Amino acid sequence: MNVKIVHDPEDAIGIAVIIDVFRAFSVEAYIMQKDNIKLITVGKLSLAYKYKEKHPDTILIGERRGIKISDFDFRKFTFSNRKY
Numbered sequence: 001m002n003v004k005i006v007h008d009p010e011d012a013i014g015i016a017v018i019i020d021v022f023r024a025f026s027v028e029a030y031i032m033q034k035d036n037i038k039l040i041t042v043g044k045l046s047l048a049y050k051y052k053e054k055h056p057d058t059i060l061i062g063e064r065r066g067i068k069i070s071d072f073d074f075r076k077f078t079f080s081n082r083k084y
Contacts (some may be wrong), residue, residue, distance in 0.1 A: 027061060027076055045069065 006012055025060045031039045042048050045062075062074040068075035072083070 048072075 004013075028039060028041075031037055040051065042051070048060055050063070052060055059074070060069070061074045061076065062069045062072050063075035066075075
């Protein structure tokens with residue numbers, strides 16, 4: 001199999017797979033515009049859980065395969081997040 005990564009969809013030939021990162025980044029932009037809210041990104045769930053243990057008022061947002069992660073407060077951005 002020959003895989004080529006392109007950044008401009010006009011350069012795609014044959015079957016193209018588009019990865020949705022726009023929704024994730026819209027969460028960050030929304031959070032960063034708020035006063036008194038700190039955005040912390042982590043690569044491992046264990047780090048998120050550990051941080052929430054030390055800081056119980058933390059809001060955890062994330063999903064895996066479109067499903068909210070267990071014990072997280074929200075999946076990726078939805079209108080229900082807007083109250084924060």
